[in-house]
Amino acid sequence: MRLTLFAFVLAVCALASNATLAPRTDDVLAEQLYMSVVIGEYETAIAKCSEYLKEKKGEVIKEAVKRLIENGKRNTMDFAYQLWTKDGKEIVKSYFPIQFRVIFTEQTVKLINKRDHHALKLIDQQNHNKIAFGDSKDKTSKKVSWKFTPVLENNRVYFKIMSTEDKQYLKLDNTKGSSDDRIIYGDSTADTFKHHWYLEPSMYESDVMFFVYNREYNSVMTLDEDMAANEDREALGHSGEVSGYPQLFAWYIVPY
Template sequence: MTSFENWKTASSPNYGPCGNVDKIYPYSEVPFIGQYKLVQIPRDSQLIDLVDYWGEGRIKTTEEGISGFIDCYNVNHPHQCVSNGPDRGRKIPNRVPVLSYTTCDTSSYIKENSVRIVTLMGAPINNSCAKDIARMVSKSEGKVVVYGFKRTSADIRNLESELAVYNFIHCADHVLPRQLNDLTLYDNIRNSAVIKNDLKQNICFGKYESAVELCKSLLFSSYCEVIYEVVNQLLEENCKNVMNLAYKLWNSDAQSVVINHFPCEFKAILNEDFVTIVNKKNSSALKLAVILDGMNDRRAWGDGKDKTSKRIVWQLYPVWRDSRVIFKLLNYDCGMFLKLAAYEDSIKDREAWGAYGCPDVRHMWYLEPVVHGGELLFFIINGKYGLGLKLAVCADSIGDRTLWGHSTDVRADPGYFGWYIKPIN
């Protein structure tokens, strides 16, 4: 018996309370493209929520688990029947037909730019299929979720080529959007502990591209809280790589990850917002002196009283250098960059100054986040000398303290050497 004869005698799709949703304008009973007058969906300005390419509806088996979806349109061959599960041999619910794997064109049935999510599991993604998926998915809010493919497969390359304009994201480890997360065919869809460990390891070992890719996929999934949990855990562990990850996310079209799942200080720093830099020990805000010295530099101070003037306002400019993010610290009032002196004093500390221009790493700084007493602080470490910023023990007559680069490692005492970096409201 031919596939058409099998299809023609097959039972109608399983719709109803215990089956699939009977959606408007299903073409499951239409044997050939063009045989009947077609109606394009959606009929209004709303988007179609879900199209499962090469889907057969919900299939639930004891051996393999759950695949497919109850409430969606399924693109498949004209004479394909359900291939597995309790509905095996029945017509595919809400089927939209295409001629073959190599001739995929649903434009007579599904409008262009009209689908919120397109899914595809395992079946071939040739150029024709990829082009049809790219045609139907919404340009403004659409997502394409494919699973069961290797990242380097020709199928993924075909899809990437067609979806390049949409900022295609490869969702690692089968992490799916919320409305798709009842699938169980892939066990690790539900294993958030594995995902959390993978993300943490990628960050700790400096595998930032992998960490960024995983964060992007988590952002659209039911496991987006994993990002927040891992970031905060690593901050508690004083992992300086968190700042590097934030920079990579910010510059990889994933700013929303930083905004929504990192402490607000990271957004202010990477967005180059105006901030204050305040010492934890003395509550003194970083500023530059009014008077220029003979080299047109200004001495750097901590001000224990000023909390509002332009003198204590700074902007931080990030630069990726030697596999880390490093910052230029610009004083808004003077237009000068913070630096350390080229000379040492008797105990090998170095004075901090403001200078015009930023020619070398003596004028640049690493920001290493640290959580102390439940508060987020930063060690500010000079790029050339590796000295952390500190304020002098003794204040002058008006309560100000000179700023220095400390001769020994500051990381053992965040309560003394830590700094708040706060956005100006």
């Protein structure tokens, strides 16, 4: 009886030891990286990426990034920019969607909204302020070309968004309209939080898109539901809840 009990104890200890030493699955590794990003532990997340690459587990990074985008985690962009500025450019190039590289290298891009497929542009107004509109037809002229300039503060990356034709930056108006939304203008300077925007990635039907939020008001950029006579739509900062609705409020950011 004593021998049987002793053998049983040894077997339990062996199982516990094997469980402790069992290799972590790729799914567990991806979840650990995902959670490090979600809670903002970017140094830990960067270290995990380096570790996974040494173990030839780049697909783990790709899976974690996929989960972050599918779940619409704002920290995804901050994490990617931390990698980009801390010797992790090749990780961003290899395991993040191409849009991240295009934005970080400040390439000229187009912003096209998902709902209406209008391209963002600036147009002249009678008071000499340029105002942002979505163009229903033009997808190729310089009017619809933009450049993102990163601004890193307190581990958060924001962007100044400049029209390459007008050399003006997008700015959200101080005053709310009748619908509580704010007009988006062009401005020759970009020295306030009203000129700063942050990107929250999202995925819809396998397409990577971005919610574009204003830093000052946390309003998301959208287009008016009503069309002008020429079928263009005015760009607005919308203050309502938009999470989970990329098909209505998100934008494609594509090379010009």
